[in-house]
Amino acid sequence: MDARSPLALAPEVEDFRRQFEEVTNQVDALVSSLTDAEFSWRPSPDHWSVGECIDHLNAIARVYLPVLDDGIADAIRRSMYAAGPFRYNWIGRLHVFLTRPDSWIRARALRSFQPVPSRSRQEVMAAFRAYQVQYVDRLRQANGLDLARARAASPVWGWLPMPLGSAFAVLIAHERRHLAQAQRVLQAQVRSSQR
Numbered sequence: 001m002d003a004r005s006p007l008a009l010a011p012e013v014e015d016f017r018r019q020f021e022e023v024t025n026q027v028d029a030l031v032s033s034l035t036d037a038e039f040s041w042r043p044s045p046d047h048w049s050v051g052e053c054i055d056h057l058n059a060i061a062r063v064y065l066p067v068l069d070d071g072i073a074d075a076i077r078r079s080m081y082a083a084g085p086f087r088y089n090w091i092g093r094l095h096v097f098l099t100r101p102d103s104w105i106r107a108r109a110l111r112s113f114q115p116v117p118s119r120s121r122q123e124v125m126a127a128f129r130a131y132q133v134q135y136v137d138r139l140r141q142a143n144g145l146d147l148a149r150a151r152a153a154s155p156v157w158g159w160l161p162m163p164l165g166s167a168f169a170v171l172i173a174h175e176r177r178h179l180a181q182a183q184r185v186l187q188a189q190v191r192s193s194q195r
Contacts, residue, residue: 012084013143016168017136023175024132027054030182031125039121043188048115053182055115055124057175061131063155064171068138071164075142075150082146092166095154099174135171142168 009017031039031050039051048056088096142150147165154160162170 009140009143010084012086012147012165013139016165016172017139019172020132020135020139020175023172023179024129026179027128027175027182028125030179030186031121034121034186036121038186038189040117041185041189043185043192048181048185049117050182050185051119051121051124052115052117053178053185054128055119057178058124058127058131059115060171060174061127061134064167065131065134065138067152067155068135068142068164068167071150071152071167072138072141072145075145075164080146080150081144082149083144084147086146086148086163086165088148088163088166088169091160092148092163092169095162095166096169096173099170099177135168139168 031054034050040049042049042052142164145164147168148163150164151161152164152167154162
């Protein structure tokens with residue numbers, strides 16, 4: 001039996017928690033000095049603003065949180081517990097690779113994942129912070145589960161489930177990808193203002 005406190009997170013779960021917190025802090029730092037106009041500025045009509053990059057993450061969270069809930073509930077019901085560290089299958093590793101910021105694969109977001117352009121900065125940021133807290137809550141619920149054997153359905157490819165741990169890794173990689181996109185939007189904004 002594990003001698004850790006029941007409140008302590010397993011090392012892998014703690015690492016995921018730390019990464020969600022890191023991304024939250026980076027997004028807050030990125031947005032904190034922006035005016036509302038800068039938050040909503042688009043480099044072109046077919047590119048997202050900083051706000052839309054973040055609201056896209058909110059749209060993902062609305063779809064992914066129920067998927068995580070189902071995966072966690074199923075693993076608990078089936079008593080899929082293990083201490084880790086975990087090794088993920090090729091499906092999980094592929095999902096993470098495809099969503100990383102440095103992945104060369106680009107795809108248009110599905111309609112259900114599109115940001116809503118008219119949302120205010122306050123609304124977007126409040127939702128983002130709330131979803132980050134919910135992800136950490138799901139990590140706490142998943143603490144002690146076998147993150148490699150437990151499965152989460154892919155919201156995009158429902159027929160191709162991935163390990164629950166990979167689902168958390170995908171979410172973090174995806175958030176980093178769109179944080180990098182938002183940073184590129186700010187760089188384009190600076191270049192545009194210097195012309």
